[in-house]
Amino acid sequence: MATTKHILAALVMDRPGVLNRMVSLFRRRGFNIDSIAVGPSELANQSRMTIVVNGSPGMVEQLRKQLDKVVDVVKVLTISETSMVARELALIKVKATSATRSEVMQIVDIFRANIIDVAADSVTIEVTGDEDKVNSLINLLRGFGIKEAARTGYIAMSRGSQDAVQATEKPSEPASPS
Amino acid sequence: MKLTGAQIVCECLVKEGVDVIFGILGGMILPLYDTLPQYPQLRHILVRHEQCAAHAADGYARATGRVGVCMATSGPGATNLVTGIANACLDSVPMVAITGQVPRTLIGKDAFQEIDTTGITLPITKHNYLVLDTNQLPEIMKEAFYLAKSGRPGPVLIDIPRDVQTEQVEFRYPSKITLPSYKPTLEGHPAQIKKAAKLINEAHQPLILAGRGVIISEGYDELRELAEKAQVPVVTTLLGISCFPESHVLSYGWLGMHGMAYANKAVNAADLIIAIGMRFDDRATGNVNSFAPDAQIIHIDIDPAEIGKNIRVDVPIVGDVRTVLNKLNKQVVPGGHIDWIQQLDDWRKEHPAVLIRETEELLPQFVIRKIYEVTQGEATIVTGVGQHQMWAAQHYWYDRPNTFISSGGLGTMGFGLPAAIGAKVGCPDSTVWCIDGDGSFQMTMQDLATIVQERLAVKIAILNNGYLGMVRQWQELFYQRRYVATPLSGPDFVKIGEAYGIPAVRVKRKEEVVPAIEQAMNSDGPFIIDFMIEPEENVFPMVPPGASLAEIIEEPRKEVVSWPRRSTS
Ligand SMILES: Cc1ncc(C[n+]2csc(CCOP(=O)(O)OP(=O)(O)O)c2C)c(N)n1
Numbered sequence: 001m002a003t004t005k006h007i008l009a010a011l012v013m014d015r016p017g018v019l020n021r022m023v024s025l026f027r028r029r030g031f032n033i034d035s036i037a038v039g040p041s042e043l044a045n046q047s048r049m050t051i052v053v054n055g056s057p058g059m060v061e062q063l064r065k066q067l068d069k070v071v072d073v074v075k076v077l078t079i080s081e082t083s084m085v086a087r088e089l090a091l092i093k094v095k096a097t098s099a100t101r102s103e104v105m106q107i108v109d110i111f112r113a114n115i116i117d118v119a120a121d122s123v124t125i126e127v128t129g130d131e132d133k134v135n136s137l138i139n140l141l142r143g144f145g146i147k148e149a150a151r152t153g154y155i156a157m158s159r160g161s162q163d164a165v166q167a168t169e170k171p172s173e174p175a176s177p178s
Numbered sequence: 179m180k181l182t183g184a185q186i187v188c189e190c191l192v193k194e195g196v197d198v199i200f201g202i203l204g205g206m207i208l209p210l211y212d213t214l215p216q217y218p219q220l221r222h223i224l225v226r227h228e229q230c231a232a233h234a235a236d237g238y239a240r241a242t243g244r245v246g247v248c249m250a251t252s253g254p255g256a257t258n259l260v261t262g263i264a265n266a267c268l269d270s271v272p273m274v275a276i277t278g279q280v281p282r283t284l285i286g287k288d289a290f291q292e293i294d295t296t297g298i299t300l301p302i303t304k305h306n307y308l309v310l311d312t313n314q315l316p317e318i319m320k321e322a323f324y325l326a327k328s329g330r331p332g333p334v335l336i337d338i339p340r341d342v343q344t345e346q347v348e349f350r351y352p353s354k355i356t357l358p359s360y361k362p363t364l365e366g367h368p369a370q371i372k373k374a375a376k377l378i379n380e381a382h383q384p385l386i387l388a389g390r391g392v393i394i395s396e397g398y399d400e401l402r403e404l405a406e407k408a409q410v411p412v413v414t415t416l417l418g419i420s421c422f423p424e425s426h427v428l429s430y431g432w433l434g435m436h437g438m439a440y441a442n443k444a445v446n447a448a449d450l451i452i453a454i455g456m457r458f459d460d461r462a463t464g465n466v467n468s469f470a471p472d473a474q475i476i477h478i479d480i481d482p483a484e485i486g487k488n489i490r491v492d493v494p495i496v497g498d499v500r501t502v503l504n505k506l507n508k509q510v511v512p513g514g515h516i517d518w519i520q521q522l523d524d525w526r527k528e529h530p531a532v533l534i535r536e537t538e539e540l541l542p543q544f545v546i547r548k549i550y551e552v553t554q555g556e557a558t559i560v561t562g563v564g565q566h567q568m569w570a571a572q573h574y575w576y577d578r579p580n581t582f583i584s585s586g587g588l589g590t591m592g593f594g595l596p597a598a599i600g601a602k603v604g605c606p607d608s609t610v611w612c613i614d615g616d617g618s619f620q621m622t623m624q625d626l627a628t629i630v631q632e633r634l635a636v637k638i639a640i641l642n643n644g645y646l647g648m649v650r651q652w653q654e655l656f657y658q659r660r661y662v663a664t665p666l667s668g669p670d671f672v673k674i675g676e677a678y679g680i681p682a683v684r685v686k687r688k689e690e691v692v693p694a695i696e697q698a699m700n701s702d703g704p705f706i707i708d709f710m711i712e713p714e715e716n717v718f719p720m721v722p723p724g725a726s727l728a729e730i731i732e733e734p735r736k737e738v739v740s741w742p743r744r745s746t747s
Contacts, residue, residue, distance in 0.1 A: 013359050016308070021300060028301055058486070065483035071305040071325060074359040 005034065006060040007086060007156050010049040010067060010076040011041060018072040022049070025066055031055060035088070035153020046074060050086075050155045079158050086156035089128045091116075092138060095145035096123045104144055111137045122147055181349040183312045183342040184213040187276065190319035192219055193351055196247050198238065198603055199223070200231040204251025206291060207278030209343035223603065223632055226624040228255050230596035232262020233622070236271050237560060237600025240583050241608070243396065245272045245326050246600060252278045253291030256337075257298065261590060263333045264302040268587025269417060270394060272331035274322050275299075281341040282310060295337045304332030312345040317352050324355050329362030330481040331394060362480060366497030366505060374452070374476045374493045375509035378408055381450035381474075383518045386412045387433065390586070391455015391479060392421035397500035398579045401454065402426075404503055408513040411522055413441040415456045417586040420576035430522055431531055433727065434462040436568040439529035439719045442727040444522055448473045455479060455499040458488040459587065468726035478502050529719075529732060531572060539712040540688055542566060542641045546573035549611060549639060552695040557609040557637075558583065558601055562594035562618025564648040566641040568717045570613040592621030595638070599625060602634045609637070609699070616642040616668045626678040629704045637698045638706045640671055643713045651716045656723075671708040682706035 012018050019038060026033050034052035041048040053060060060078055067076045096104045104123060108115055113127035127137050131154070138149060181189065187210055191199070198221045203211040214222055225231045228250040235246030246266075250259050256277040266273045280289040296308045305325050307318050315338075322334040378384060392401050398421060405412050405428045412422045414432045422429055431438035433445055442464075445451070451473045456462070463469045466488055477484070477491040478499060485494040495502055534543045546569050549557070559574050560583040561567040567584055576582050583601055585593040598612035619640050629636055650664040675682025681701055685694045685708065698705035719732045 016310075017296065017300070020297075024300055062483065062487055065485075069481070069483050071357070071360050 003054050003056055003059075006053055006055060006057075007079050007081070007084065007154060008051040008053065008060070008064060008067070008076055009079050009156055010051065011043070011074040012047050012049055013072040013074060014040075014045045014047055015072045018047075018070075021070050021072065022051075022067060025070065026053070026063070029063060029066060031059075031063055035151070037153045037155045039155075048155075050153070052154050079156055084156050084158050086130060086154045087128050088131065088134060088152050088154050089126065090134045090138070090149060090151040092125045092127070092141060092146060093122050093148040094125060094141045095121060095147060097121060100144055104141070107137070107140050113137060179349055180346045182209070182213065182344055182346050183309075183315055183338065184210040184344065185216070186312075186315045186347075186349050187319065187338070187343070188213055188217040188220060189349065190316055190351065191247065192217060194245070194319070194323045196245070197221060199247045199249055200225055200234040200238075200600065201249030202226075202228055202231060202251070202255060203249075204255050204278065204291070206252035206280055206340045207249060207255070207276075207338075207343070209340060210249070210276070210278065210338070223599075223628065225596065225599075225628050227622065228258030229261050229592065230599070230622055230625045230628065232259045232273070232275065233265065233590075233593050233596035234600035234603070235273050235275075236262060236266045236269075236593075237583055237597030238604040239266070239271050239273055239600070240597070241558060241580070241601035242604040243394075243580075244604070245274055245323055247274050247276070249276045250278070251291070252280055252295065253293045256293055256295040260298060260302065261588075263299055263335065265585055265588040265590045265593060266333040267302045267304070269585065270331050270390065271333065272326040273333040274326050275333060275335040277335065277337045278343070279308065279337045279339040282339045283341070285339065296335065299335045302333070303335050304330075306335040306337065308337045309339065309342050312342045312347045315342065315347075316350060320352050321355055321357065324357075325360065329360075363482070363496045364480070364498040364501050366478070366495045366502035368505070370493055370495045371502065371505050372509060374478075374495060375506055377450055377474055377476060377493060378410070378452065378506075379511050379513070382515065383448050384408070384410045384450040384452060384513075384515065385444050385448035385473075386410050387415065387445070387451055387453045387456055388412055388418045388421050389415040389454065389456025390417035390421070391499045392418060393580050395455065395480075395498050395500040396579075397455070397503050398422070400500050400503035400507060403507050404452075404510060407507060408510045409515045409519065410452065410513065411444060411519060413437075413444060415459070415462050416571060417584065418456060419571055419582040420578065420580055423577040424575045425577050428519075430526065432571065435464070435721045435723070436572070436717050436719065437462075438531040438572075439730050439732055440522060440525035440531070442719075442721065442730050443525050443529070445470050446728050447521070451475045453477045453479075454503070457481075457484045460488070463489065463727070464721045464729075465724060465726040468728065534573070538688070540686065540691070540710060542569045542643070542709070542711045542715055543573045544688065545639065545641060545691055545709050545711065546570055546613065548691045549613070549695055550574045552692060552699060553609055553611065557581070557611045558605065560584070560594055560598040560601055560610060560612045562614040563589045563591045564615040564618055564646070565643070565651060565715070565717045566613055566615040566618075566647070568648075569641070591615075591618040594618055595622045595636075596625050598636045598638075599628055599632075599634060602636050603632070610635075612636055612638045614638060614640050615647060616640055616644065616671075617646045617666055619671075620668060623674065626674070626680060630679050634704060635702060636704050638704065640706065640708050641711050642668065642671070642708050643711050643715065644668070645713060648717070650714070654714070654716065655720075671706060675706040680704045680706055682708065684708045684710065686710045
């Protein structure tokens with residue numbers, strides 16, 4: 001079955017071990033996590049989590065339901081690519097001598113990225129965007145020599161006024177399984 | 179009022195209506211044990227191995243429908259519970275396990291008998307807690323019992339550091355639980371129920387597959403009403419056995435690897451499967467790709483994650499079995515399905531499930547049948563895991579609700595004896611028979627001491643074939659009879675009985691079977707019968723592992739009997 005990337009958005013209770021419970025589930029059910037990002041939400045004692053996984057839609061729906069069963073998970077939704085906004089942040093430390101620095105800075109400008117640290121032989125660049133944008137920047141910089149790169153993985157939300165994950169009741173009926 | 183953590187635990191246990199705890203103590207749970215005498219309503223049953231504490235709590239929970247409670251100390255006490263907790267998890271048994279832990283200041287220091295109990299039990303519990311703030315203890319206790327019992331039941335573990343047990347805090351029992359993240363769906367979606375009713379009313383060859391969910395929700399009457407009203411034949415899963423009377427005209431046995439041939443045939447021929455409180459385990463479905471090829475499937479289950487997990491489903495209904503069936507029954511019209519039922523009856527005649535060969539040898543099937551006859555089908559049967567488990571499921575007939583207790587999902591050898599202890603403690607007026615294999619029995623037989631100490635009239639039938647029989651059967655059928663590590667020596671079980679002070683007899687011949695069972699029934703206390711059965715008897719029918727239900731092997735015995743027989747000493 002064709003596997004594609006899926007983004008899961010979860011609202012979870014800030015209780016000890018909740019991340020562990022979720023990650024353990026991925027491992028146990030044989031899922032690879034592309035990225036996972038966690039941080040406080042707008043709600044007291046609750047965090048938002050964005051998880052990117054690879055799988056067929058049926059597998060991902062099963063995973064979603066298993067995650068939803070974790071007692072400390074308030075709600076999990078799969079959000080579709082067409083109706084969401086998703087961003088990740090990357091820090092890239094790239095070699096830059098006096099000869100190449102201006103060229104690097106031009107690229108940084110085109111990508112609306114920022115230089116946040118400069119050393120004698122390198123600059124550190126901060127960029128946010130979708131995955132494609134970050135990938136292409138990294139590819140362009142590769143020629144100069146990347147010393148270090150770190151990415152946060154996606155955080156995501158649904159577009160417009162829909163709430164991706166609100167602390168409402170869990171759905172009483174599962175989406176029809178595929 | 180200020181109480182110690184230990185007193186708070188006991189107060190909460192009493193408030194939850196707990197009357198019995200199975201456990202073994204140790205340093206890190208000593209304060210809690212030290213407090214027990216203050217609460218005489220809590221009966222503590224000392225077992226001989228923590229695995230038995232968990233299995234006994236499991237057997238107690240299955241037999242009574244109430245939450246079973248077990249306790250152990252930190253480290254090895256907790257790890258010994260693990261098998262029993264996993265067993266309860268896979269079979270959705272409500273259980274609360276309480277473990278001691280090293281004092282908070284020592285956590286993470288690899289202290290003596292420190293182990294990451296919540297880490298180890300994370301994937302085998304419905305939820306677990308490490309109590310770091312004594313003030314939260316009442317809330318955690320209450321939540322734990324609620325979680326264990328509600329929704330899809332399961333084990334919940336509470337790990338309590340020793341200094342939490344001794345710390346004094348103000349005790350207030352919470353009046354309610356706030357768990358915004360946990361809301362089991364009970365009602366069933368009306369539109370889905372309507373769709374299901376329509377399918378049932380239009381089906382020509384409908385079949386009910388009923389699982390342990392019916393027993394958990396006590397939906398016996400509702401299931402029966404559905405079957406009778408719509409005239410739908412009922413097949414159960416292994417753990418669904420005794421959710422529907424097996425002598426009922428609409429009962430067609432159970433499905434799966436060692437299920438009845440006609441039950442498996444029915445699944446293959448059905449045009450509608452109504453799956454109720456079951457989870458399409460691979461031992462039940464065989465190869466899922468060829469499972470019920472012509473059927474639409476209605477799946478009623480309380481756990482949304484079970485829907486579509488193993489099998490595609492046409493009409494999912496998430497909810498409590500009993501509640502959903504109540505609603506569904508109102509929309510179902512009286513049905514006929516005379517041809518279909520006739521077809522099943524024909525298959526049943528062609529493939530009798532209960533045929534026992536006429537032979538001089540002592541056959542295990544014969545033994546089970548005689549236990550059935552002598553107990554008049556009134557006993558609660560608890561089993562180990564292996565061939566004897568399948569024979570007990572096939573040849574005892576279960577008419578009374580919830581009278582078959584067995585380890586399904588985990589298939590845990592050693593479950594029988596301790597689970598029988600739990601069942602007997604929970605239902606002292608029931609006749610409890612533990613039907614065990616010589617291999618399974620040897621895994622937990624140290625708890626005969628518990629039986630004696632608590633004066634529990636558990637009757638034990640060991641089907642002694644001198645093999646790890648079920649595995650030997652696989653070796654015979656799929657590994658060219660290479661009996662690696664399956665021949666099994668055992669002690670003299672009659673002498674074992676004597677050593678523990680339990681009357682015991684050995685039975686070698688057919689004519690001794692009934693008198694021995696009668697002797698067991700007539701004796702007040704526990705009793706052991708060591709049945710020396712035909713060593714290489716196999717369980718049939720059998721769906722080979724990975725095969726589809728249609729590929730069931732029925733009686734190859736005819737060809738097989740002439741195979742050279744290994745002499746057993
Ligand atoms: C704890 C555990 N270990 C191993 C197994 C694998 N196993 C399944 S059945 C079986 C043989 C059981 O032998 P016995 O209890 O004598 O019963 P029999 O099959 O002979 O009736 C074994 C080893 C298991 N299910 N559980």
